[in-house]
Each structure stands twice: as structure tokens, then as C-alpha cells.
Amino acid sequence: MGGDNAPAEIVAGAVQAARNGEVQVMLVGDPEQVEAELANHDTSSLPIGAVPSEGVIAEGESPITALRQTPRASILVSTGMVKKGLADGCVTMGSTGAAMAAGAFLLGMIKGIERPALGGPVIGLAPRTVVIDLGANVDGRPAQLLSFAVMGDVFARQFWGVERPRVAMLSVGSEASKGNRQTRETSELLSNSRLNFVGNVEANDLASVDVAVCDGFVGNIVMKLTEGLGQGMSDHVRTLLEGKLPESEVDRVARSVYELNNDRCSG
């Protein structure tokens, strides 16, 4: 139910995913709205169904209060299905805070992990680098950042089959002394961990490591700056090339520049 142009775009995407045949999809949301959207697609013979929920938690609402006031909200129903083993995972376009809170409350945390984190390969130019945390936690304590590094390490092993992921601290210089208090203290913990810690990585060199650990404030700025520059650059390239190449070619180049700056998790 959450996200831009929901539920129309989300339902359209879910139908596409079901059509690819790799997943069975259960759409959790307001039954009337979801059914109305599904009716716009040919879903006969597709593994796609609907599960009713009531209400949606909006971006900007306090997640904890909202979860309490909307106990049948779509994010809670879908996370609950994972908890009960009725689904293997849940995907949301809605409020990040609500998703994190629903996960933490309903599924709980693995031992040793204090807080959930957001991470993944969000920069097209560094498609095999997990940047973590991307904004779930700001002012993170070094011990929390260490646990984010562990999550990134597991991600790189599980999804990419990297045997011994190179884990780095995102900082402002490659020397160990460079950084702020948080990064220096985290680096010390990383050095003493069993992770394959390779030291600091600078923002212009992210592709050189498998996992780049950072505070959520910094990670979020990295993600949004990359998106913003990608959009700006793509528009600019389009203007520069217009009339100089066939329109389809201009489109291809502009799109490619845009994608280089944005998540292409599909790998």
C-alpha cells in the first residue's frame, strides 16, 4: 500500500515478477483497491493472490505509534506472514521506518545484532559493493557499525558467493588516522574482528571493496547524492546529444548514465 503511485505501480511490478515465474506473490493491502488494480492485468494462471489488510503507515509518521494505532496495517500483516512461515520474505515500497520497526518487533533480532540496518549495492558504478547502513541508524555506536559490517559480509557471501569479502570503513582518507571519532573507533573494532578488514575506503573508490560500512547519515547522503547526480547527468547528456544521434540512441545513453548512479540490485 505504501510508496509512490501505490498501489497501481506496485501491483504492476508484482504482476511482472509473478510473470517471470521465479516467485509466488501475495499482495497485502486494501482488498478493494488491490482487486481493482489486479483487474487491469491478465493474471489468469499467474501465481499471484491478495491478502487483506487495513490501513497504511505514511512516510513521516512515528513508526512505533503508527504500528500501535494500525495493528492491521499492510506492513504488519506482510511481516507477520513471514513470521508465521506463510511467506519467505516481504517487499515494501512504503515507510522505511515502519518496515524496520515491524521487522524488529515481529521478527526480532539475531543474537548480537542490536538494530536492523539498510544496505545493498546502491551505486551502479559499484555494483558489487554493499554500502551499509543507508539511513536506518544515525549516530550509530561503533559496536553497532561493527554489526552492520557483519551483515554486509553475510550479504556478499550469500548473494555473490564472495568467499572472504573485503570489508572497509567509508572515511575521508585511506590512512587509518583519517576520519572522525566514530570511524576511528569502529575501525579499531573491525581490526580486532574476524572480518577481512582492509582499512578505510574513500567515496571515490567504493567499487574496490565488497562491503563499505558507514553511519546511516553518511550512507543516506551517499545514496541521495548519487541519485541526484545521476539524474542531473542523464538530463545533461540528453541535451548534449539531442539531434546528434537517433532518438533511441540518445535515450539509451541517457538511461545508461542514470542507471550507473542507481540501484541495480538485480545482479
Added chain:
Amino acid sequence: MGGDNAPAEIVAGAVQAARNGEVQVMLVGDPEQVEAELANHDTSSLPIGAVPSEGVIAEGESPITALRQTPRASILVSTGMVKKGLADGCVTMGSTGAAMAAGAFLLGMIKGIERPALGGPVIGLAPRTVVIDLGANVDGRPAQLLSFAVMGDVFARQFWGVERPRVAMLSVGSEASKGNRQTRETSELLSNSRLNFVGNVEANDLASVDVAVCDGFVGNIVMKLTEGLGQGMSDHVRTLLEGKLPESEVDRVARSVYELNNDRCSG
């Protein structure tokens, strides 16, 4: 004497600047090396001369120790010339830390300013936005960040003639509640200042304000990520276009993409 390919490239750039006729240049450095480089250029009738210094402070050295041990280092001699009124300003490609320390010690700070900061329009896509601080100060106290905002405000007024510069806090959401402890506390100080504080700005929207204030850790990551993406994107565009357009045109587009991501202070 400092910087990449010094002094050859620095002397070459200085000769170009002198040729433009807008400045008189005094090259501070090792007399033999500087004279040897100057001999490679036709400097007759150009307003360019040499001032001797002894030693250079390398990147990575502790600036304070180095300044004490190398009292005739080029950065100290050139900053001293500003102090004595023999020069209107000094330009360095060398150690940033040494330049900041030399400035702070020899020239002192304006009343109310605790620490020097680095700032300027470093993003080509936001050519009229001062980002400050870019890395001179990490873990800055909110009062220090307020003083960086004041410096940015003066820059935008003096260099761009903006009457009432829009000053924003670089943060991870546009709402005042979004950010970390440092940005929230700084925002409160900014709200109570006489600056034209417009709230938070996100990294994908920097061009919408005249001054974006941030901790040096964050500013440095913004600057380096932008440079790195610009280089990567420029290379990528070149590859995409090769053979599809005349070489000079490919070059123009690739260069333009690169410049969009890098300092073009010349404005």
C-alpha cells in the same frame, strides 16, 4: 612546492595566470627548481617573479610539527607575504592541513571564528552553491558549524552578489526532525541566527540553496564521491559514444560530464 607534479605543473599554471593579465604572480619555492621550471616558458614582459623558500611540508605530515621544523617552508613564506601586505592572497596545491595551520597561526582568526574551514562551489551541477566545510574539520561542534555558515554566507554575498543567501543544513531529510544530533543542534543555532536559514537540504537538491553547511567529514565525502562518479561517468559515456560520433564530439561530451562533477570555481 606542494601538489601533484610540483613544481612543473604549478609553475605552468602560474605562467598562464600571469599571461591572462589579471594578477601579478610571485612563485614561492626552492629557487633552483623554480628558476629551472620558469626557463621552460617565455616569461619576458610577464608579471611573474620568484621568492625563495626552503623545504616543503608533505601531505600526511603533522602540520603543526612540520611548521615548527620547517620555518622557511613555502607555505609559511607565502602566507607570511600576505600577512606583511606583500601579497593579496596565496594559492597552494600542497598539504591542506599545512595551509590551514599556516593561515590560522600567521593570519589569525576573525573574532567569533574558532577554526578555518574549506568551502566553495565544488559540484558542477550546483555551481552556485557553497558547500562548507569540505574536510578541514571533523566532529565539528554546532557552534563551529554555525560559523562555517557565516563564512559561506559572506562568500555568496561577496563573490556572487547574492543579497540574502539561502543557507541550509545538509541532512538526510527535509523535515527539521531528520538528521543526526549534530545537524539538529546546528539547525537550532541557525534558526536563531540572523542568517536566512531555510532548513535542511538533501544531497540530491544542493543546487536549490546558496550555502549548504556540513561537517567536514560529510563535506569531504560529498566532494570525493562527486569527483569519483564524474570520472566514472565520463569514461562510461566515452565508451558508449565511441565510433558513433566524431572523436572531437565524444571528447566534448565526456569532458562536459566530467566537469559537471567537479569544481569550476572560475565563475
